[in-house]
Amino acid sequence: MTISVILSLIILTPIAKLFVNPMGINVIENFDGVTDLRLQAYSFYPNLGEGFSPCKYNNEGYSNLFDYENGMSIDVLLMGNSNILASNIIQKYSTANLLINLTYKKIYNIGMFKHYFATCAVNLKKAVEKYKPSEYIVLEIMSASFTDEELKNILSQKVEKVRVITSKETNKSDFVRSIYYRYVRPGLHKILTHSSVLNLIYTQLLALLKHNLNEKIISYEYSTSQNNPVLLSQVLKRMAETVKNFSHGAKLIIAYHPSVKLEKDGSLKILGNTEAVKIFAYACEQNGIYFVDLSERFLSEYKKNYTVPTGFFNTSIASGHMNKDGHRMFAEEIYKLMQKIEGDKN
Amino acid sequence: MVFTSPVFIVFFILVLLGTLINQKFFNEKTKQIFLLIASYFFYGWWDWRFCFLLLFVTGASYLTALYSKNKFAYFTGVIVPLIVLGIFKYYNFFLESLGIASTLKIILPVGISFYTFQALSYVIDVHREKISVEKDFIKLALYISFFPQLVAGPIVRAADFLPQLHEDGRKITAENFLIGIQIIAIGFFKKTVLADHLSIFVDDVFRVPVAFHWATIIFAVVSYAMQIYFDFSGYSDIAIGCAKCLGYDFSVNFNLPYISQNVTEFWRRWHISLSSWLRDYLYIPLGGNRLGKKRQLINLMITMLLGGLWHGAKWTFVFWGGLNGLALCLEKFSFKNKINLLKPLKILLTFAFISFTWIFFRAENFSDAWIIIKRIFTLQNGITQPFMWTFVALFIMIISEFAALIKAKKSKTEVKGFYPIFDLSTITGMTIFFTFVGLILGLAFTGENPFVYFQF
Structure with missing residues (x-):
């Protein structure tokens, strides 16, 4: 029986390798504070469960086609969540690499799972201090509506650290949690990162127990929080000051891409709170931050050639993460803005 | 309880263990009673109230088949499952088709199309003398409610399954x-x-x-x-x-x-x-x-x-x-x-x-x-x-x-x-x-x- 188990593990390994989700047990905590998590250096997760990404992460565990070396000069720093991480598409089609081709600038992508606006806002200082981008910092967001509590947490730097996969975890360090972090998780991590088969099964069991890795993305689609203009302005002001004080003269661009849904009549609907987006855009303008809203672009591309920005050949259409077309639209809109900014400057 | 859910896997393991214990320490009859209870538990997991409907259809088939040579009993045996099916599955459909708005919200009991057809085939086969009447209520109830086929088939024929309940060799074996x-x-x-x-x-x-x-x-x-x-x-x-x-x-x-x-x-x-x-x-x-x-x-x-x-x-x-x-x-x-x-x-x-x-x-x-x-x-x-x-x-x-x-x-x-x-x-x-x-x-x-x- 033991021989059979070992043999079947060997047979299953190449298949499992294709399907292991890079999220989950595979992420490790990042202690430099630039992001809360990162992947292991040079790890390889094709992620065939949603899209396909047959490429390795770089020496820092981020999705870039090149390694980062200390003191490297960076023109544009990309921040954001799993969408900008682009663990679902071939790396050369990611926003980061499309922007490299469009702008010929040195662009570094530190997009990471679950790094939504609040986390990025808190990490912004350390990220800017470390990479010192000289031209732009592009922060990708998929929700532009926030509660007062979320904004207050950003201002007081009390945003919960992104830890591991379950959203049910809290900051309370109870006994069970400490045991889990001290003994269980490191042990599991060791075993699972060495066996793709067990790693895949572990992720499947977690999903079965309703710890869906993408649950936060889904919940953001229907966010109804209304932005408090005063609090939001304070947050954005602080972010603008951080960029001004710690970068080499870079400009902050916040790029918002909403979730979409196919309506029964065949039209594409933009999800999210449009009023809150307007407030967000206005607050950005007031604080010298450039704001890009992808809503119109998504709608016009769909009208023109039925292109949807999300969904893959192995998942539901028009849902989940940005696909190749979504990244193309995202990169093109940022490029347009950069051209406009540089045109205005000249 | 969906077959592919973790709950069913636990349920099935328990049923296997229970059946094994019955096999080892008790007789065939207690094993069949155990399987019948397990089947009703399986069915009641969705909505326990419908266990009574299942029992009613079984009881009607049992009684009418006992007197199936009597035309009225045979007719009743055929019509009862059809009425149950008609009310629970087609009542609103027929009313709506006639343009009458229905005020009655009827829940469709899971598997009703399957077990009513099994009950029907039993009564008809007894009447046609293709099979002999089943005098043991437990066996008939188990035939109609046996959990593997209860909610989505296959529609097992009484002629195929009832004889298996009379055989002694039907046991859990390694093979x-x-x-x-x-x-x-x-x-x-x-x-x-x-x-x-x-x-x-x-x-x-x-x-x-x-x-x-x-x-x-x-x-x-x-x-x-x-x-x-x-x-x-x-x-x-x-x-x-x-x-x-x-x-x-x-x-x-x-x-x-x-x-x-x-x-x-x-x-x-x-x-x-x-x-x-x-x-x-x-x-x-x-x-x-x-x-x-x-x-x-x-x-x-x-x-x-x-x-x-x-x-x-x-x-x-x-x-x-x-x-x-x-x-x-x-x-x-x-x-x-x-x-x-x-x-x-x-x-x-x-x-x-x-x-x-x-x-x-x-x-x-x-x-x-x-x-x-x-x-x-x-x-x-x-x-x-x-x-x-x-x-x-x-x-x-x-x-x-x-x-x-x-x-x-x-x-x-x-x-x-x-x-x-x-x-x-x-x-x-x-x-x-x-x-x-x-x-x-x-x-x-x-x-x-x-x-x-x-x-x-």
């Missing part, structure tokens, strides 16, 4: 168990890996057909043809496997239906327990082919229209049945013997026709079905999207059909589906089994997706 779990694993693979993944794409396209390119819609229709096959035959496999583990045998319910060269053959291979039920208890009593060609046509159409209605209280199902009936009639009297095509072409054409009819089966209403057909035939533009799992499912289906073809050619017999059962006492057998289980665990769709046939 039965090792065969049973392999059949269960095959069912799990079909359902959780193939059908559930296919449903993602199918649901997307059928929800908003106006958004999709004609080629994508064709792709979705083919995907649905495979989804429903893997879903329902997967369920049947799990049912057959569970019964086998407990020492009982069910007949196969699907025999490579998409290898059929015509629609008549398709219905001999698809949902065999239902098509044979309709043949024996509807088509033949209507006169079958004994009353001339015209009457045979009418009988065929009635059988298929009612067969369609059995699947759901919607006109789209009736229309689906009608389309199949029409094809059967045409084949009976004209095309089948006159058209001489290559075998693969015949298979392809039959698959295309059956897939076309599935449009009405899957669409929410006629309007959606019409949109789908119109978009295909007018080559409409829209979202183009291939789907990985369709290729995976197609590949597996073709491979298994080729395996059956090769086996049939070697043994010089008819092409038949078969379960690849391995000897789990060998390293090779065990390795293949573990690999298969690993594939199921690793690739299974983990969202919620009940079996398609639960709604029937």
Whole structure:
């Protein structure tokens, strides 16, 4: 029986390798504070469960086609969540690499799972201090509506650290949690990162127990929080000051891409709170931050050639993460803005 | 309690253990009482109130069969399950069809179409003296409510199952168990890996057909043809496997239906327990082919229209049945013997026709079905999207059909589906089994997706 188990593990390994989700047990905590998590250096997760990404992460565990070396000069720093991480598409089609081709600038992508606006806002200082981008910092967001509590947490730097996969975890360090972090998780991590088969099964069991890795993305689609203009302005002001004080003269661009849904009549609907987006855009303008809203672009591309920005050949259409077309639209809109900014400057 | 849920796995392990204890320390009778309680528990998991309905149908069948030579008793035995089915499944449908707004909200009890048909077949077979009356209420109740086949079939005949309850050798044995779990694993693979993944794409396209390119819609229709096959035959496999583990045998319910060269053959291979039920208890009593060609046509159409209605209280199902009936009639009297095509072409054409009819089966209403057909035939533009799992499912289906073809050619017999059962006492057998289980665990769709046939 033991021989059979070992043999079947060997047979299953190449298949499992294709399907292991890079999220989950595979992420490790990042202690430099630039992001809360990162992947292991040079790890390889094709992620065939949603899209396909047959490429390795770089020496820092981020999705870039090149390694980062200390003191490297960076023109544009990309921040954001799993969408900008682009663990679902071939790396050369990611926003980061499309922007490299469009702008010929040195662009570094530190997009990471679950790094939504609040986390990025808190990490912004350390990220800017470390990479010192000289031209732009592009922060990708998929929700532009926030509660007062979320904004207050950003201002007081009390945003919960992104830890591991379950959203049910809290900051309370109870006994069970400490045991889990001290003994269980490191042990599991060791075993699972060495066996793709067990790693895949572990992720499947977690999903079965309703710890869906993408649950936060889904919940953001229907966010109804209304932005408090005063609090939001304070947050954005602080972010603008951080960029001004710690970068080499870079400009902050916040790029918002909403979730979409196919309506029964065949039209594409933009999800999210449009009023809150307007407030967000206005607050950005007031604080010298450039704001890009992808809503119109998504709608016009769909009208023109039925292109949807999300969904893959192995998942539901028009849902989940940005696909190749979504990244193309995202990169093109940022490029347009950069051209406009540089045109205005000249 | 869905077969593919963790709750069912725990339930089944407990049932196996309980049955083993009964086998070891008690007699056959207590084992059957235990299985009956387990079956009612399984059914009551959805809604315990419907256990009383199940008990009522069983009681009515039991009593009327005891006096089935009496015309009134026989009539009652036939009419009671039909009334129960009519009220719970078709009451609102008929009222709405007559344009009367119904104020009564009736919940459709899970599996009602299956157990009422089993009860009916028992009463009719006793009346026809095909089987002897079952005097032991426990045995009859277990036949009607036996959990592997209770909610989505196969529709087991009393003549096939009741004798097994009288045999002493029906026990959990290592041999039965090792065969049973392999059949269960095959069912799990079909359902959780193939059908559930296919449903993602199918649901997307059928929800908003106006958004999709004609080629994508064709792709979705083919995907649905495979989804429903893997879903329902997967369920049947799990049912057959569970019964086998407990020492009982069910007949196969699907025999490579998409290898059929015509629609008549398709219905001999698809949902065999239902098509044979309709043949024996509807088509033949209507006169079958004994009353001339015209009457045979009418009988065929009635059988298929009612067969369609059995699947759901919607006109789209009736229309689906009608389309199949029409094809059967045409084949009976004209095309089948006159058209001489290559075998693969015949298979392809039959698959295309059956897939076309599935449009009405899957669409929410006629309007959606019409949109789908119109978009295909007018080559409409829209979202183009291939789907990985369709290729995976197609590949597996073709491979298994080729395996059956090769086996049939070697043994010089008819092409038949078969379960690849391995000897789990060998390293090779065990390795293949573990690999298969690993594939199921690793690739299974983990969202919620009940079996398609639960709604029937």
